Amino acid sequence: MSFPWAEPYQPKNGLTRWFDERLPLPRLVYGAIGGGYPVPRNLNYFWNFGVLAGLALTVQIVTGIILAMHYVPYGDAAFLSVERIMRDVPQGWLLRYAHANGASFFFMVTYIHIFRGLYYGSYKAPRELVWMLGLVILLLMMATAFMGYVLPWGQMSFWGAKVITGLFGAIPFVGEPVQQWLLGGFAPDQPTLNRFFSLHYLLPFVIAGVIVLHIWALHIPGSSNPTGVEVKSAQDTIPFHPFYTAKDGFGVGVFMLLFALLTFYAPNYLGHADNYIPANPLSTPAHIVPEWYFWPFYAILRAFTVDFILPAKLWGVIAMFAAILLLFFLPWIDRSPVRSGNYRPRFRQFFWILILDLLVLGYVGGQPAEEPFVMISQLATIYYFAHFLIILPILSAVERTLPLPNSISESVLHGEDKEAAPADLSGLRPAAAE
Incomplete structure (x- = not known):
């Protein structure tokens, strides 16, 4: 099916043309998120949360890289290094709070993204692989978040690691060797910190790679929509840019506002007070509980x-x-x-x-x-x-x-003017090469 705006990418100047001929990255971006990607015209704000999840991951990677420059994955020094980040590193408190609360926001938008898929049947053919890759991302997020929760080496970090890794010990025959391999010994200690810090740093980049596959798989059948009816004509779609980039921009603004309010005014609201106590293997907390997600x-x-x-x-x-x-x-x-x-x-x-x-x-x-x-x-x-x-x-x-409506356009127009011609989008076409 051909669309008036889904034409081959045409660079606007000689430099862009030279770059695109040697590394077609501009062409790839244009086809993925630009005017070359037609999207159903009836998407609501629940379709914003995929972009918000990508934004949350970006926040986690940027803040995590900087925090890793100051963190010390070594015994009691781990807890002290986190306190030093909070007190002595310039803007360290902001980085730490943004990273901790960013994990919560990442899970919030991801869960809403999944619930949207459940309600609108986004897991059905031909998008089964898109759905499954999304679940792989969720599993990787859980592993990353668990290991990150251990790194501050407070009371809840230590006992959370002991309880969760202890679950593997329940598996017959292989459980205890797997548990000891994860911990690097018989209890959470120095080897545990080394392993978890290494994996916690690595896995976000693995998540980013799976997200690329997730988006790639999505672009083959195209986006789903609230009616569940597939695209049947050019009238059913509009280009992703500028229509949905503007809509996503509004969602990003709301996300950043809420994120800033939590980070600046209630940074410990979603955390646990016991994690400000250094890890003590001889003192069990009254109530061991993981993060809310x-x-x-x-x-x-x-x-x-x-x-x-x-x-x-x-x-x-x-x-x-x-x-x-x-x-x-x-x-x-x-x-x-x-x-x-x-x-x-x-x-x-x-x-x-x-x-x-x-x-x-x-x-x-x-x-x-x-x-x-x-x-x-x-x-x-x-x-x-x-x-x-x-x-x-x-x-x-x-x-x-x-x-079901006969088409996406019919659902949008509520049965009115069904024979109307597609909107004039000629102004959205890429300019011819100079």
Whole structure:
């Protein structure tokens, strides 16, 4: 299908033409995010969060590189080096708070990005690989965030490392050797810091590489949209630039405003006070808890309290990993031909119940492992797996969906002026080479 603005890139001057002929980077950028990339004309603000996730990763990489210049991954010096960054390094407090809160914002926008995909069926064909690469990014983010949480070497860092790495010890036969390899010994210590610092520095660049693959895979079928109807004509699309770059610019402004408010006025709101106490292997905190973005998975882990064939701890580990791995099979679990939740009334109801269920899991995951929180986590865990393994397959077979619009343009125009010609976008074409 040809579009009036999707013409081959034409450099505007001799220097650009010379560069493009030898390294076609301008052509690549133009085709990826410029006027050469047609996008459905009905995208709403939930499609901003992919760009915001990229911005959050950029903040993490830039601040992380600078912090690494001052951090010392060596025993007690690790905690002291973080305190030195906060007190003595020029603007070190800002870098540290921006990096710590940037991780939370990264997970916030990524979770919203995933929920948007769940609601609008962005995991369905032909975008299965886009969805799966996104889940790979999520797993890499979790590994990176966990290792980063250990580096300040406070009380919660030390005991968080001990508890989470201890989960591998529950795996039969290979668990204990894997746990010792991760820690570099039998307990979190100097080798643990060396390993975690090295991997924490490396993995963000791996995430950036997978994001490139994610975007590449997206550009083959094109972006999904709120109707779930595929592009059928040039009238259904508009060029990404300047229309969606402007829309994304608004989202970036809101993101930076909220990020600045948290960083400057409540920098420790999402953290834990115990992490300002140096790590002490002889003093166990009253309540060991990970960062908030791990709470739903932590609740699933703790939901298993009875040994049945396998130890309860092993069941918890299996369920925690299965909660994410299950999402890789979602394109085949949900067989409904209709993508968007806007046209699936029953699916929409169960979707919001799932969101409520995840919020409950998040809340109880941050609470002590005692009643009634354990029982609530057990019920919420049962519903989480039932949603994907029972409810979605049944809905796919029996749900009566609403009529879909004939095209994206029809949904935008609400059935009016369906025969209108495409807008005149000749002014958005690239200028001819000089």
